[in-house]
Amino acid sequence: MSRRAAPGAPLLRVGGLVVEAATGGGAVRRIVDGLDLDLHPGEVTALVGRSGSGKTLTARSLIGLAPRGVLARGSALLDTGDGAPVDLLALSRRRLRAVRGARVGAVFQEAQAGLNPTVRVGGHFTETLAAHGVPRSERRAAGAAALARVGLVPSTGLWTAYPFELSGGQAQRVAIALATVLAPRLLIADEITSALDAVTRAEVLDLLRGQTVAAGCALLLVTHDLDVAGRWADRIAVLDGGRIVEHGRAAALLAAPAHPFTRALVGGDEGAGA
Amino acid sequence: MVGREPPRQRGTAAATVRGGPRGLLAVRLPAAGRAGGAAIAAACAALALMAAAALLAPWLTAHDPVATDTSAVSLPPGTPGHPLGTDALGRDLAARMLFGARSSLLVGVVAGAATVVLGTLLGGLAAVAPRPVDALITRTADALLALPLVLVAMAIAAVAGSSFGTVVAAIAATAWMPVALIARAEVGALRERPFVRAARGLGLSRTRVLTRHLLPGALPPIAAIAAFEVGHAVLTESTLSFLGIGVPANRPSWGGLLADARSQMLSGQWYAVAVPAAAIVAAIIAVNVLATAFDRHAAAAGRTW
Ligand SMILES: Nc1ncnc2c1ncn2[C@@H]1O[C@H](COP(=O)(O)OP(=O)(O)OP(=O)(O)O)[C@@H](O)[C@H]1O
Numbered sequence: 156m157s158r159r160a161a162p163g164a165p166l167l168r169v170g171g172l173v174v175e176a177a178t179g180g181g182a183v184r185r186i187v188d189g190l191d192l193d194l195h196p197g198e199v200t201a202l203v204g205r206s207g208s209g210k211t212l213t214a215r216s217l218i219g220l221a222p223r224g225v226l227a228r229g230s231a232l233l234d235t236g237d238g239a240p241v242d243l244l245a246l247s248r249r250r251l252r253a254v255r256g257a258r259v260g261a262v263f264q265e266a267q268a269g270l271n272p273t274v275r276v277g278g279h280f281t282e283t284l285a286a287h288g289v290p291r292s293e294r295r296a297a298g299a300a301a302l303a304r305v306g307l308v309p310s311t312g313l314w315t316a317y318p319f320e321l322s323g324g325q326a327q328r329v330a331i332a333l334a335t336v337l338a339p340r341l342l343i344a345d346e347i348t349s350a351l352d353a354v355t356r357a358e359v360l361d362l363l364r365g366q367t368v369a370a371g372c373a374l375l376l377v378t379h380d381l382d383v384a385g386r387w388a389d390r391i392a393v394l395d396g397g398r399i400v401e402h403g404r405a406a407a408l409l410a411a412p413a414h415p416f417t418r419a420l421v422g423g424d425e426g427a428g429a
Numbered sequence: 430m431v432g433r434e435p436p437r438q439r440g441t442a443a444a445t446v447r448g449g450p451r452g453l454l455a456v457r458l459p460a461a462g463r464a465g466g467a468a469i470a471a472a473c474a475a476l477a478l479m480a481a482a483a484l485l486a487p488w489l490t491a492h493d494p495v496a497t498d499t500s501a502v503s504l505p506p507g508t509p510g511h512p513l514g515t516d517a518l519g520r521d522l523a524a525r526m527l528f529g530a531r532s533s534l535l536v537g538v539v540a541g542a543a544t545v546v547l548g549t550l551l552g553g554l555a556a557v558a559p560r561p562v563d564a565l566i567t568r569t570a571d572a573l574l575a576l577p578l579v580l581v582a583m584a585i586a587a588v589a590g591s592s593f594g595t596v597v598a599a600i601a602a603t604a605w606m607p608v609a610l611i612a613r614a615e616v617g618a619l620r621e622r623p624f625v626r627a628a629r630g631l632g633l634s635r636t637r638v639l640t641r642h643l644l645p646g647a648l649p650p651i652a653a654i655a656a657f658e659v660g661h662a663v664l665t666e667s668t669l670s671f672l673g674i675g676v677p678a679n680r681p682s683w684g685g686l687l688a689d690a691r692s693q694m695l696s697g698q699w700y701a702v703a704v705p706a707a708a709i710v711a712a713i714i715a716v717n718v719l720a721t722a723f724d725r726h727a728a729a730a731g732r733t734w
């Protein structure tokens with residue numbers, strides 16, 4: 156990336172994020188209530204919290220993918236690497252579309268379901284690259300490079316495979332390769348490993364962490380598993396009651412949890428997120 | 430995951446519109462098995478025969494379907510040279526039936542296709558567009574469904590003047606609603622699927638997401654109703670032509686033949702009505718049999734994704 160921001164400046168600064176869901180009869184339910192969070196370049200930040208605490212809605216709101224009836228406000232300033240930071244929550248639809256996929260990548264749970272069953276692996280790459288103006292002649296090579304980066308052999312067989320022909324782990328890697336094919340500055344990964352076995356999970360997370368550190372981008376790892384957070388994240392942010400109740404270096408936070416909720420999570424240990 | 434999306438009538442429209450043949454001449458196929466298989470075979474054979482008749486019309490008869498012959502008026506079927514007899518102007522009925530198949534089947538297929546395309550686009554648009562657009566499309570569909578549509582089609586055809594294009598437009602404009610409701614329900618159900626969200630997260634445009642990721646998944650149930658729409662189009666075309674506002678009078682069509690034959694009914698030449706009427710009924714039943722079979726097959730195969 157050409158221009159590095161001042162040292163210590165966050166890559167993404169989320170400020171006062173409020174996420175509200177319309178409930179029946181015109182009422183709204185506030186799910187996230189003034190969330191502040193900084194993500195730093197070259198770092199993995201884990202967003203942890205119990206089930207239903209709003210992690211997924213937070214992640215989706217950041218890229219304008221909140222479900223219908225869910226509204227987000229606040230600010231999410233992304234340092235795109237060129238020029239002034241852009242506020243993801245204030246972008247026009249068109250500019251947001253240009254940012255998605257290129258500057259911010261997102262991978263969600265159930266990778267297999269995240270790939271269109273009627274579109275081949277290669278088709279996913281070419282249409283994404285086409286949407287961002289990559290010339291036709293370069294698409295195949297770019298896709299193959301992304302697949303190789305996630306540890307897959309970019310053979311013709313894989314390129315022409317349909318998603319259902321992939322294993323869960325392969326599909327997850329394809330989804331990661333797809334989200335990172337344009338080398339985004341920020342990658343949002345929501346529970347991407349909960350469906351994988353321990354070995355594959357470790358491989359996938361090692362790989363994401365390696366990419367993040369090497370490229371100096373930021374990874375937001377959404378998980379309810381404190382073990383995952385402790386092992387792969389540099390920082391941990393604990394979400395409870397719609398706010399970040401605790402935020403700090405992973406090791407320090409786990410060694411001495413300050414907030415009662417974090418203490419309960421750490422104390423509950425193995426069973427933590429369940 | 431609970432209550433992901435406010436009720437947008439997912440699936441319900443499809444549920445009410447789907448589920449078998451609609452309207453006039455709707456047939457219930459016997460439950461699969463022998464009888465069902467025979468019905469399907471018969472329907473295929475009947476349609477193949479009609480299609481062949483339409484395509485090969487000039488080679489199957491020596492007569493010009495519009496040439497009048499005052500020396501051979503109102504001949505009964507079986508007259509040498511005129512297997513189905515002639516009408517009051519001495520035009521050969523067999524030739525008129527063959528060439529009529531061209532108009533009727535062509536309008537059926539083209540208008541059926543136009544209906545499906547229009548309905549799919551409007552329904553898909555309603556599913557992804559902002560609420561006001563969605564409301565406009567669904568309200569229009571509801572309002573149209575509440576009207577006697579043959580009268581609406583007649584009004585359109587009467588105002589626009591009779592031509593092939595007018596008939597197709599009048600049929601599509603009054604028949605798109607069930608297709609649109611199904612497309613809207615299907616696309617609406619697909620919208621929140623993870624791969625659609627992922628596609629949006631990768632920066633694909635709305636149009637691209639709609640055409641590449643939403644509509645293809647909605648096509649199987651639409652295909653099942655498409656065949657019914659063809660049958661419906663054949664019937665509507667016949668009705669309009671019978672009323673003299675269908676395909677132009679100088680082009681024979683089955684509905685037009687019925688209209689011509691009205692006066693002959695009174696003079697005992699029942700066959701002049703019976704033959705085209707039978708052809709219309711047979712075509713629609715055959716199409717509906719196939720549509721039902723297809724619908725069942727699709728339902729049994731289930732969604733593969
Ligand atoms: N589309 C929606 N409309 C309204 N409320 C929603 C919607 N999606 C989620 N919610 C509610 O918002 C809250 C947060 O949901 P979210 O999916 O963000 O939780 P989460 O922290 O990701 O949980 P998990 O760990 O189980 O994935 C939940 O109470 C949920 O019921």
Ligand SMILES: [Mg+2]
Pocket residue numbers: 210211212345346
């Ligand atoms: Mg979640």
